[in-house]
Amino acid sequence: MSARPLVALAASAEPVGGVPHLAVREVYVQALERVSGCAVAVVGGPAPDLAELLGRFDGVVFGGHETDVEPTRYGDPPRSGPADPARDELALRVLPAALLAGVPVLGICRGLQELNVALGGTLRDLPGDEHREDLSLPRDRQYLPAHEVHLSEGGVLRQLLGYASVPVNSLHHQAIDRLAPDLRVEAVAADGVVEAASAGDAFCLAVQWHPEWYAGTDPVSTAIFHGFGVAARLAARRRAQGLPLPRPMSSIGMNN
Known part of the structure; x- marks a missing residue:
């Protein structure tokens, strides 16, 4: 039996007892292992050597967190609020490189916002509590x-799910403002908020909602993680056969 594809899951900085820790929520690991069928390695801190990272993994995943991408990363004035500069640096360096290399990408909540900023887009705060x-x-x-x-x-989501519209959860206070030039809108809410985007021809999908929480029971969530798992297995198979990954994007607009 072939080995499971190995995917990198981006961690965030969290202080515990005054000591810095790298953390991921267990629900992400469970969804990737049980639904995507992948083995998971947690990656965080200062951005690692990109050639080594992308040469060892069959996919990369950037999940949600309570911190925001620092506004200065997309040209807005700095402001107070929870931030994670190391996570920003990791995302803004790794995501464009993964796209250029054809490595499958899955972004969730902050991951969608990171992907948009990494490719030259901007973010906005949402009014109200909707x-x-x-x-x-x-x-x-x-x-x-x-x-x-x-x-x-x-779009990718329409092909994965087979429906024109689907119900999703909603746990965010920011959203895409200006869409990055190399991103395609995959889903929008009734108020026009961009809820998902994709890029390139290889699997690169990011959603604003949280499919990880009910990944094993909610059909929409299951399809997203299953689709990513299929892409990661194809990438792993190509590596095992000594074949290069597809390089669907020869140039992208990077914001770094």
Whole structure:
């Protein structure tokens, strides 16, 4: 039996007892292992050597976190708020390189925003609470579907799911403002918020919602993680056969 594809899962900096830690939520690891069928390696801190990273992994995943991409990364004035400069540096260096190398990419929540900024787009704060989670609810209920998104005709998500619109959860206070030139809109909410985007011809998909929480039971979430797993297995097979990965993007607009 062939080995599972190995994917890199980006970690975030979290202080515990005054000591810096690199952290990922276990639910991401479970979704990637059980639904995508991948082995997971946690990567974080200062951005590692890109050639080594992309030469060893069959996919990269950037999940959500409570920190925001620093506004100065996309040309806005600095402002106070939770930040993770090392995570920003990792994302803005690794994501463009992964696209150039044809390595499968999956972005979730912050991961969509990172992908947009890495390719030259900008972000905005959303007014009101329409897209935020209700903190008075138990955690499991916060991740239940909150609204529908319309899927772009001919897009990756429409092909994966087979529907024109699907219900998703909503736990974010920022969204894409100016879409990066090399990204395609995959899904939008009724108020026009970009809820998903893709890039290139290889698997590169990022969503604003959180499919990881119910990855094993929600059909939309399962399809996303399964699709990423298929792409990672194809990448692993090509490596095992000594074949180069497809290089679908010869040049991209990088914001770094």
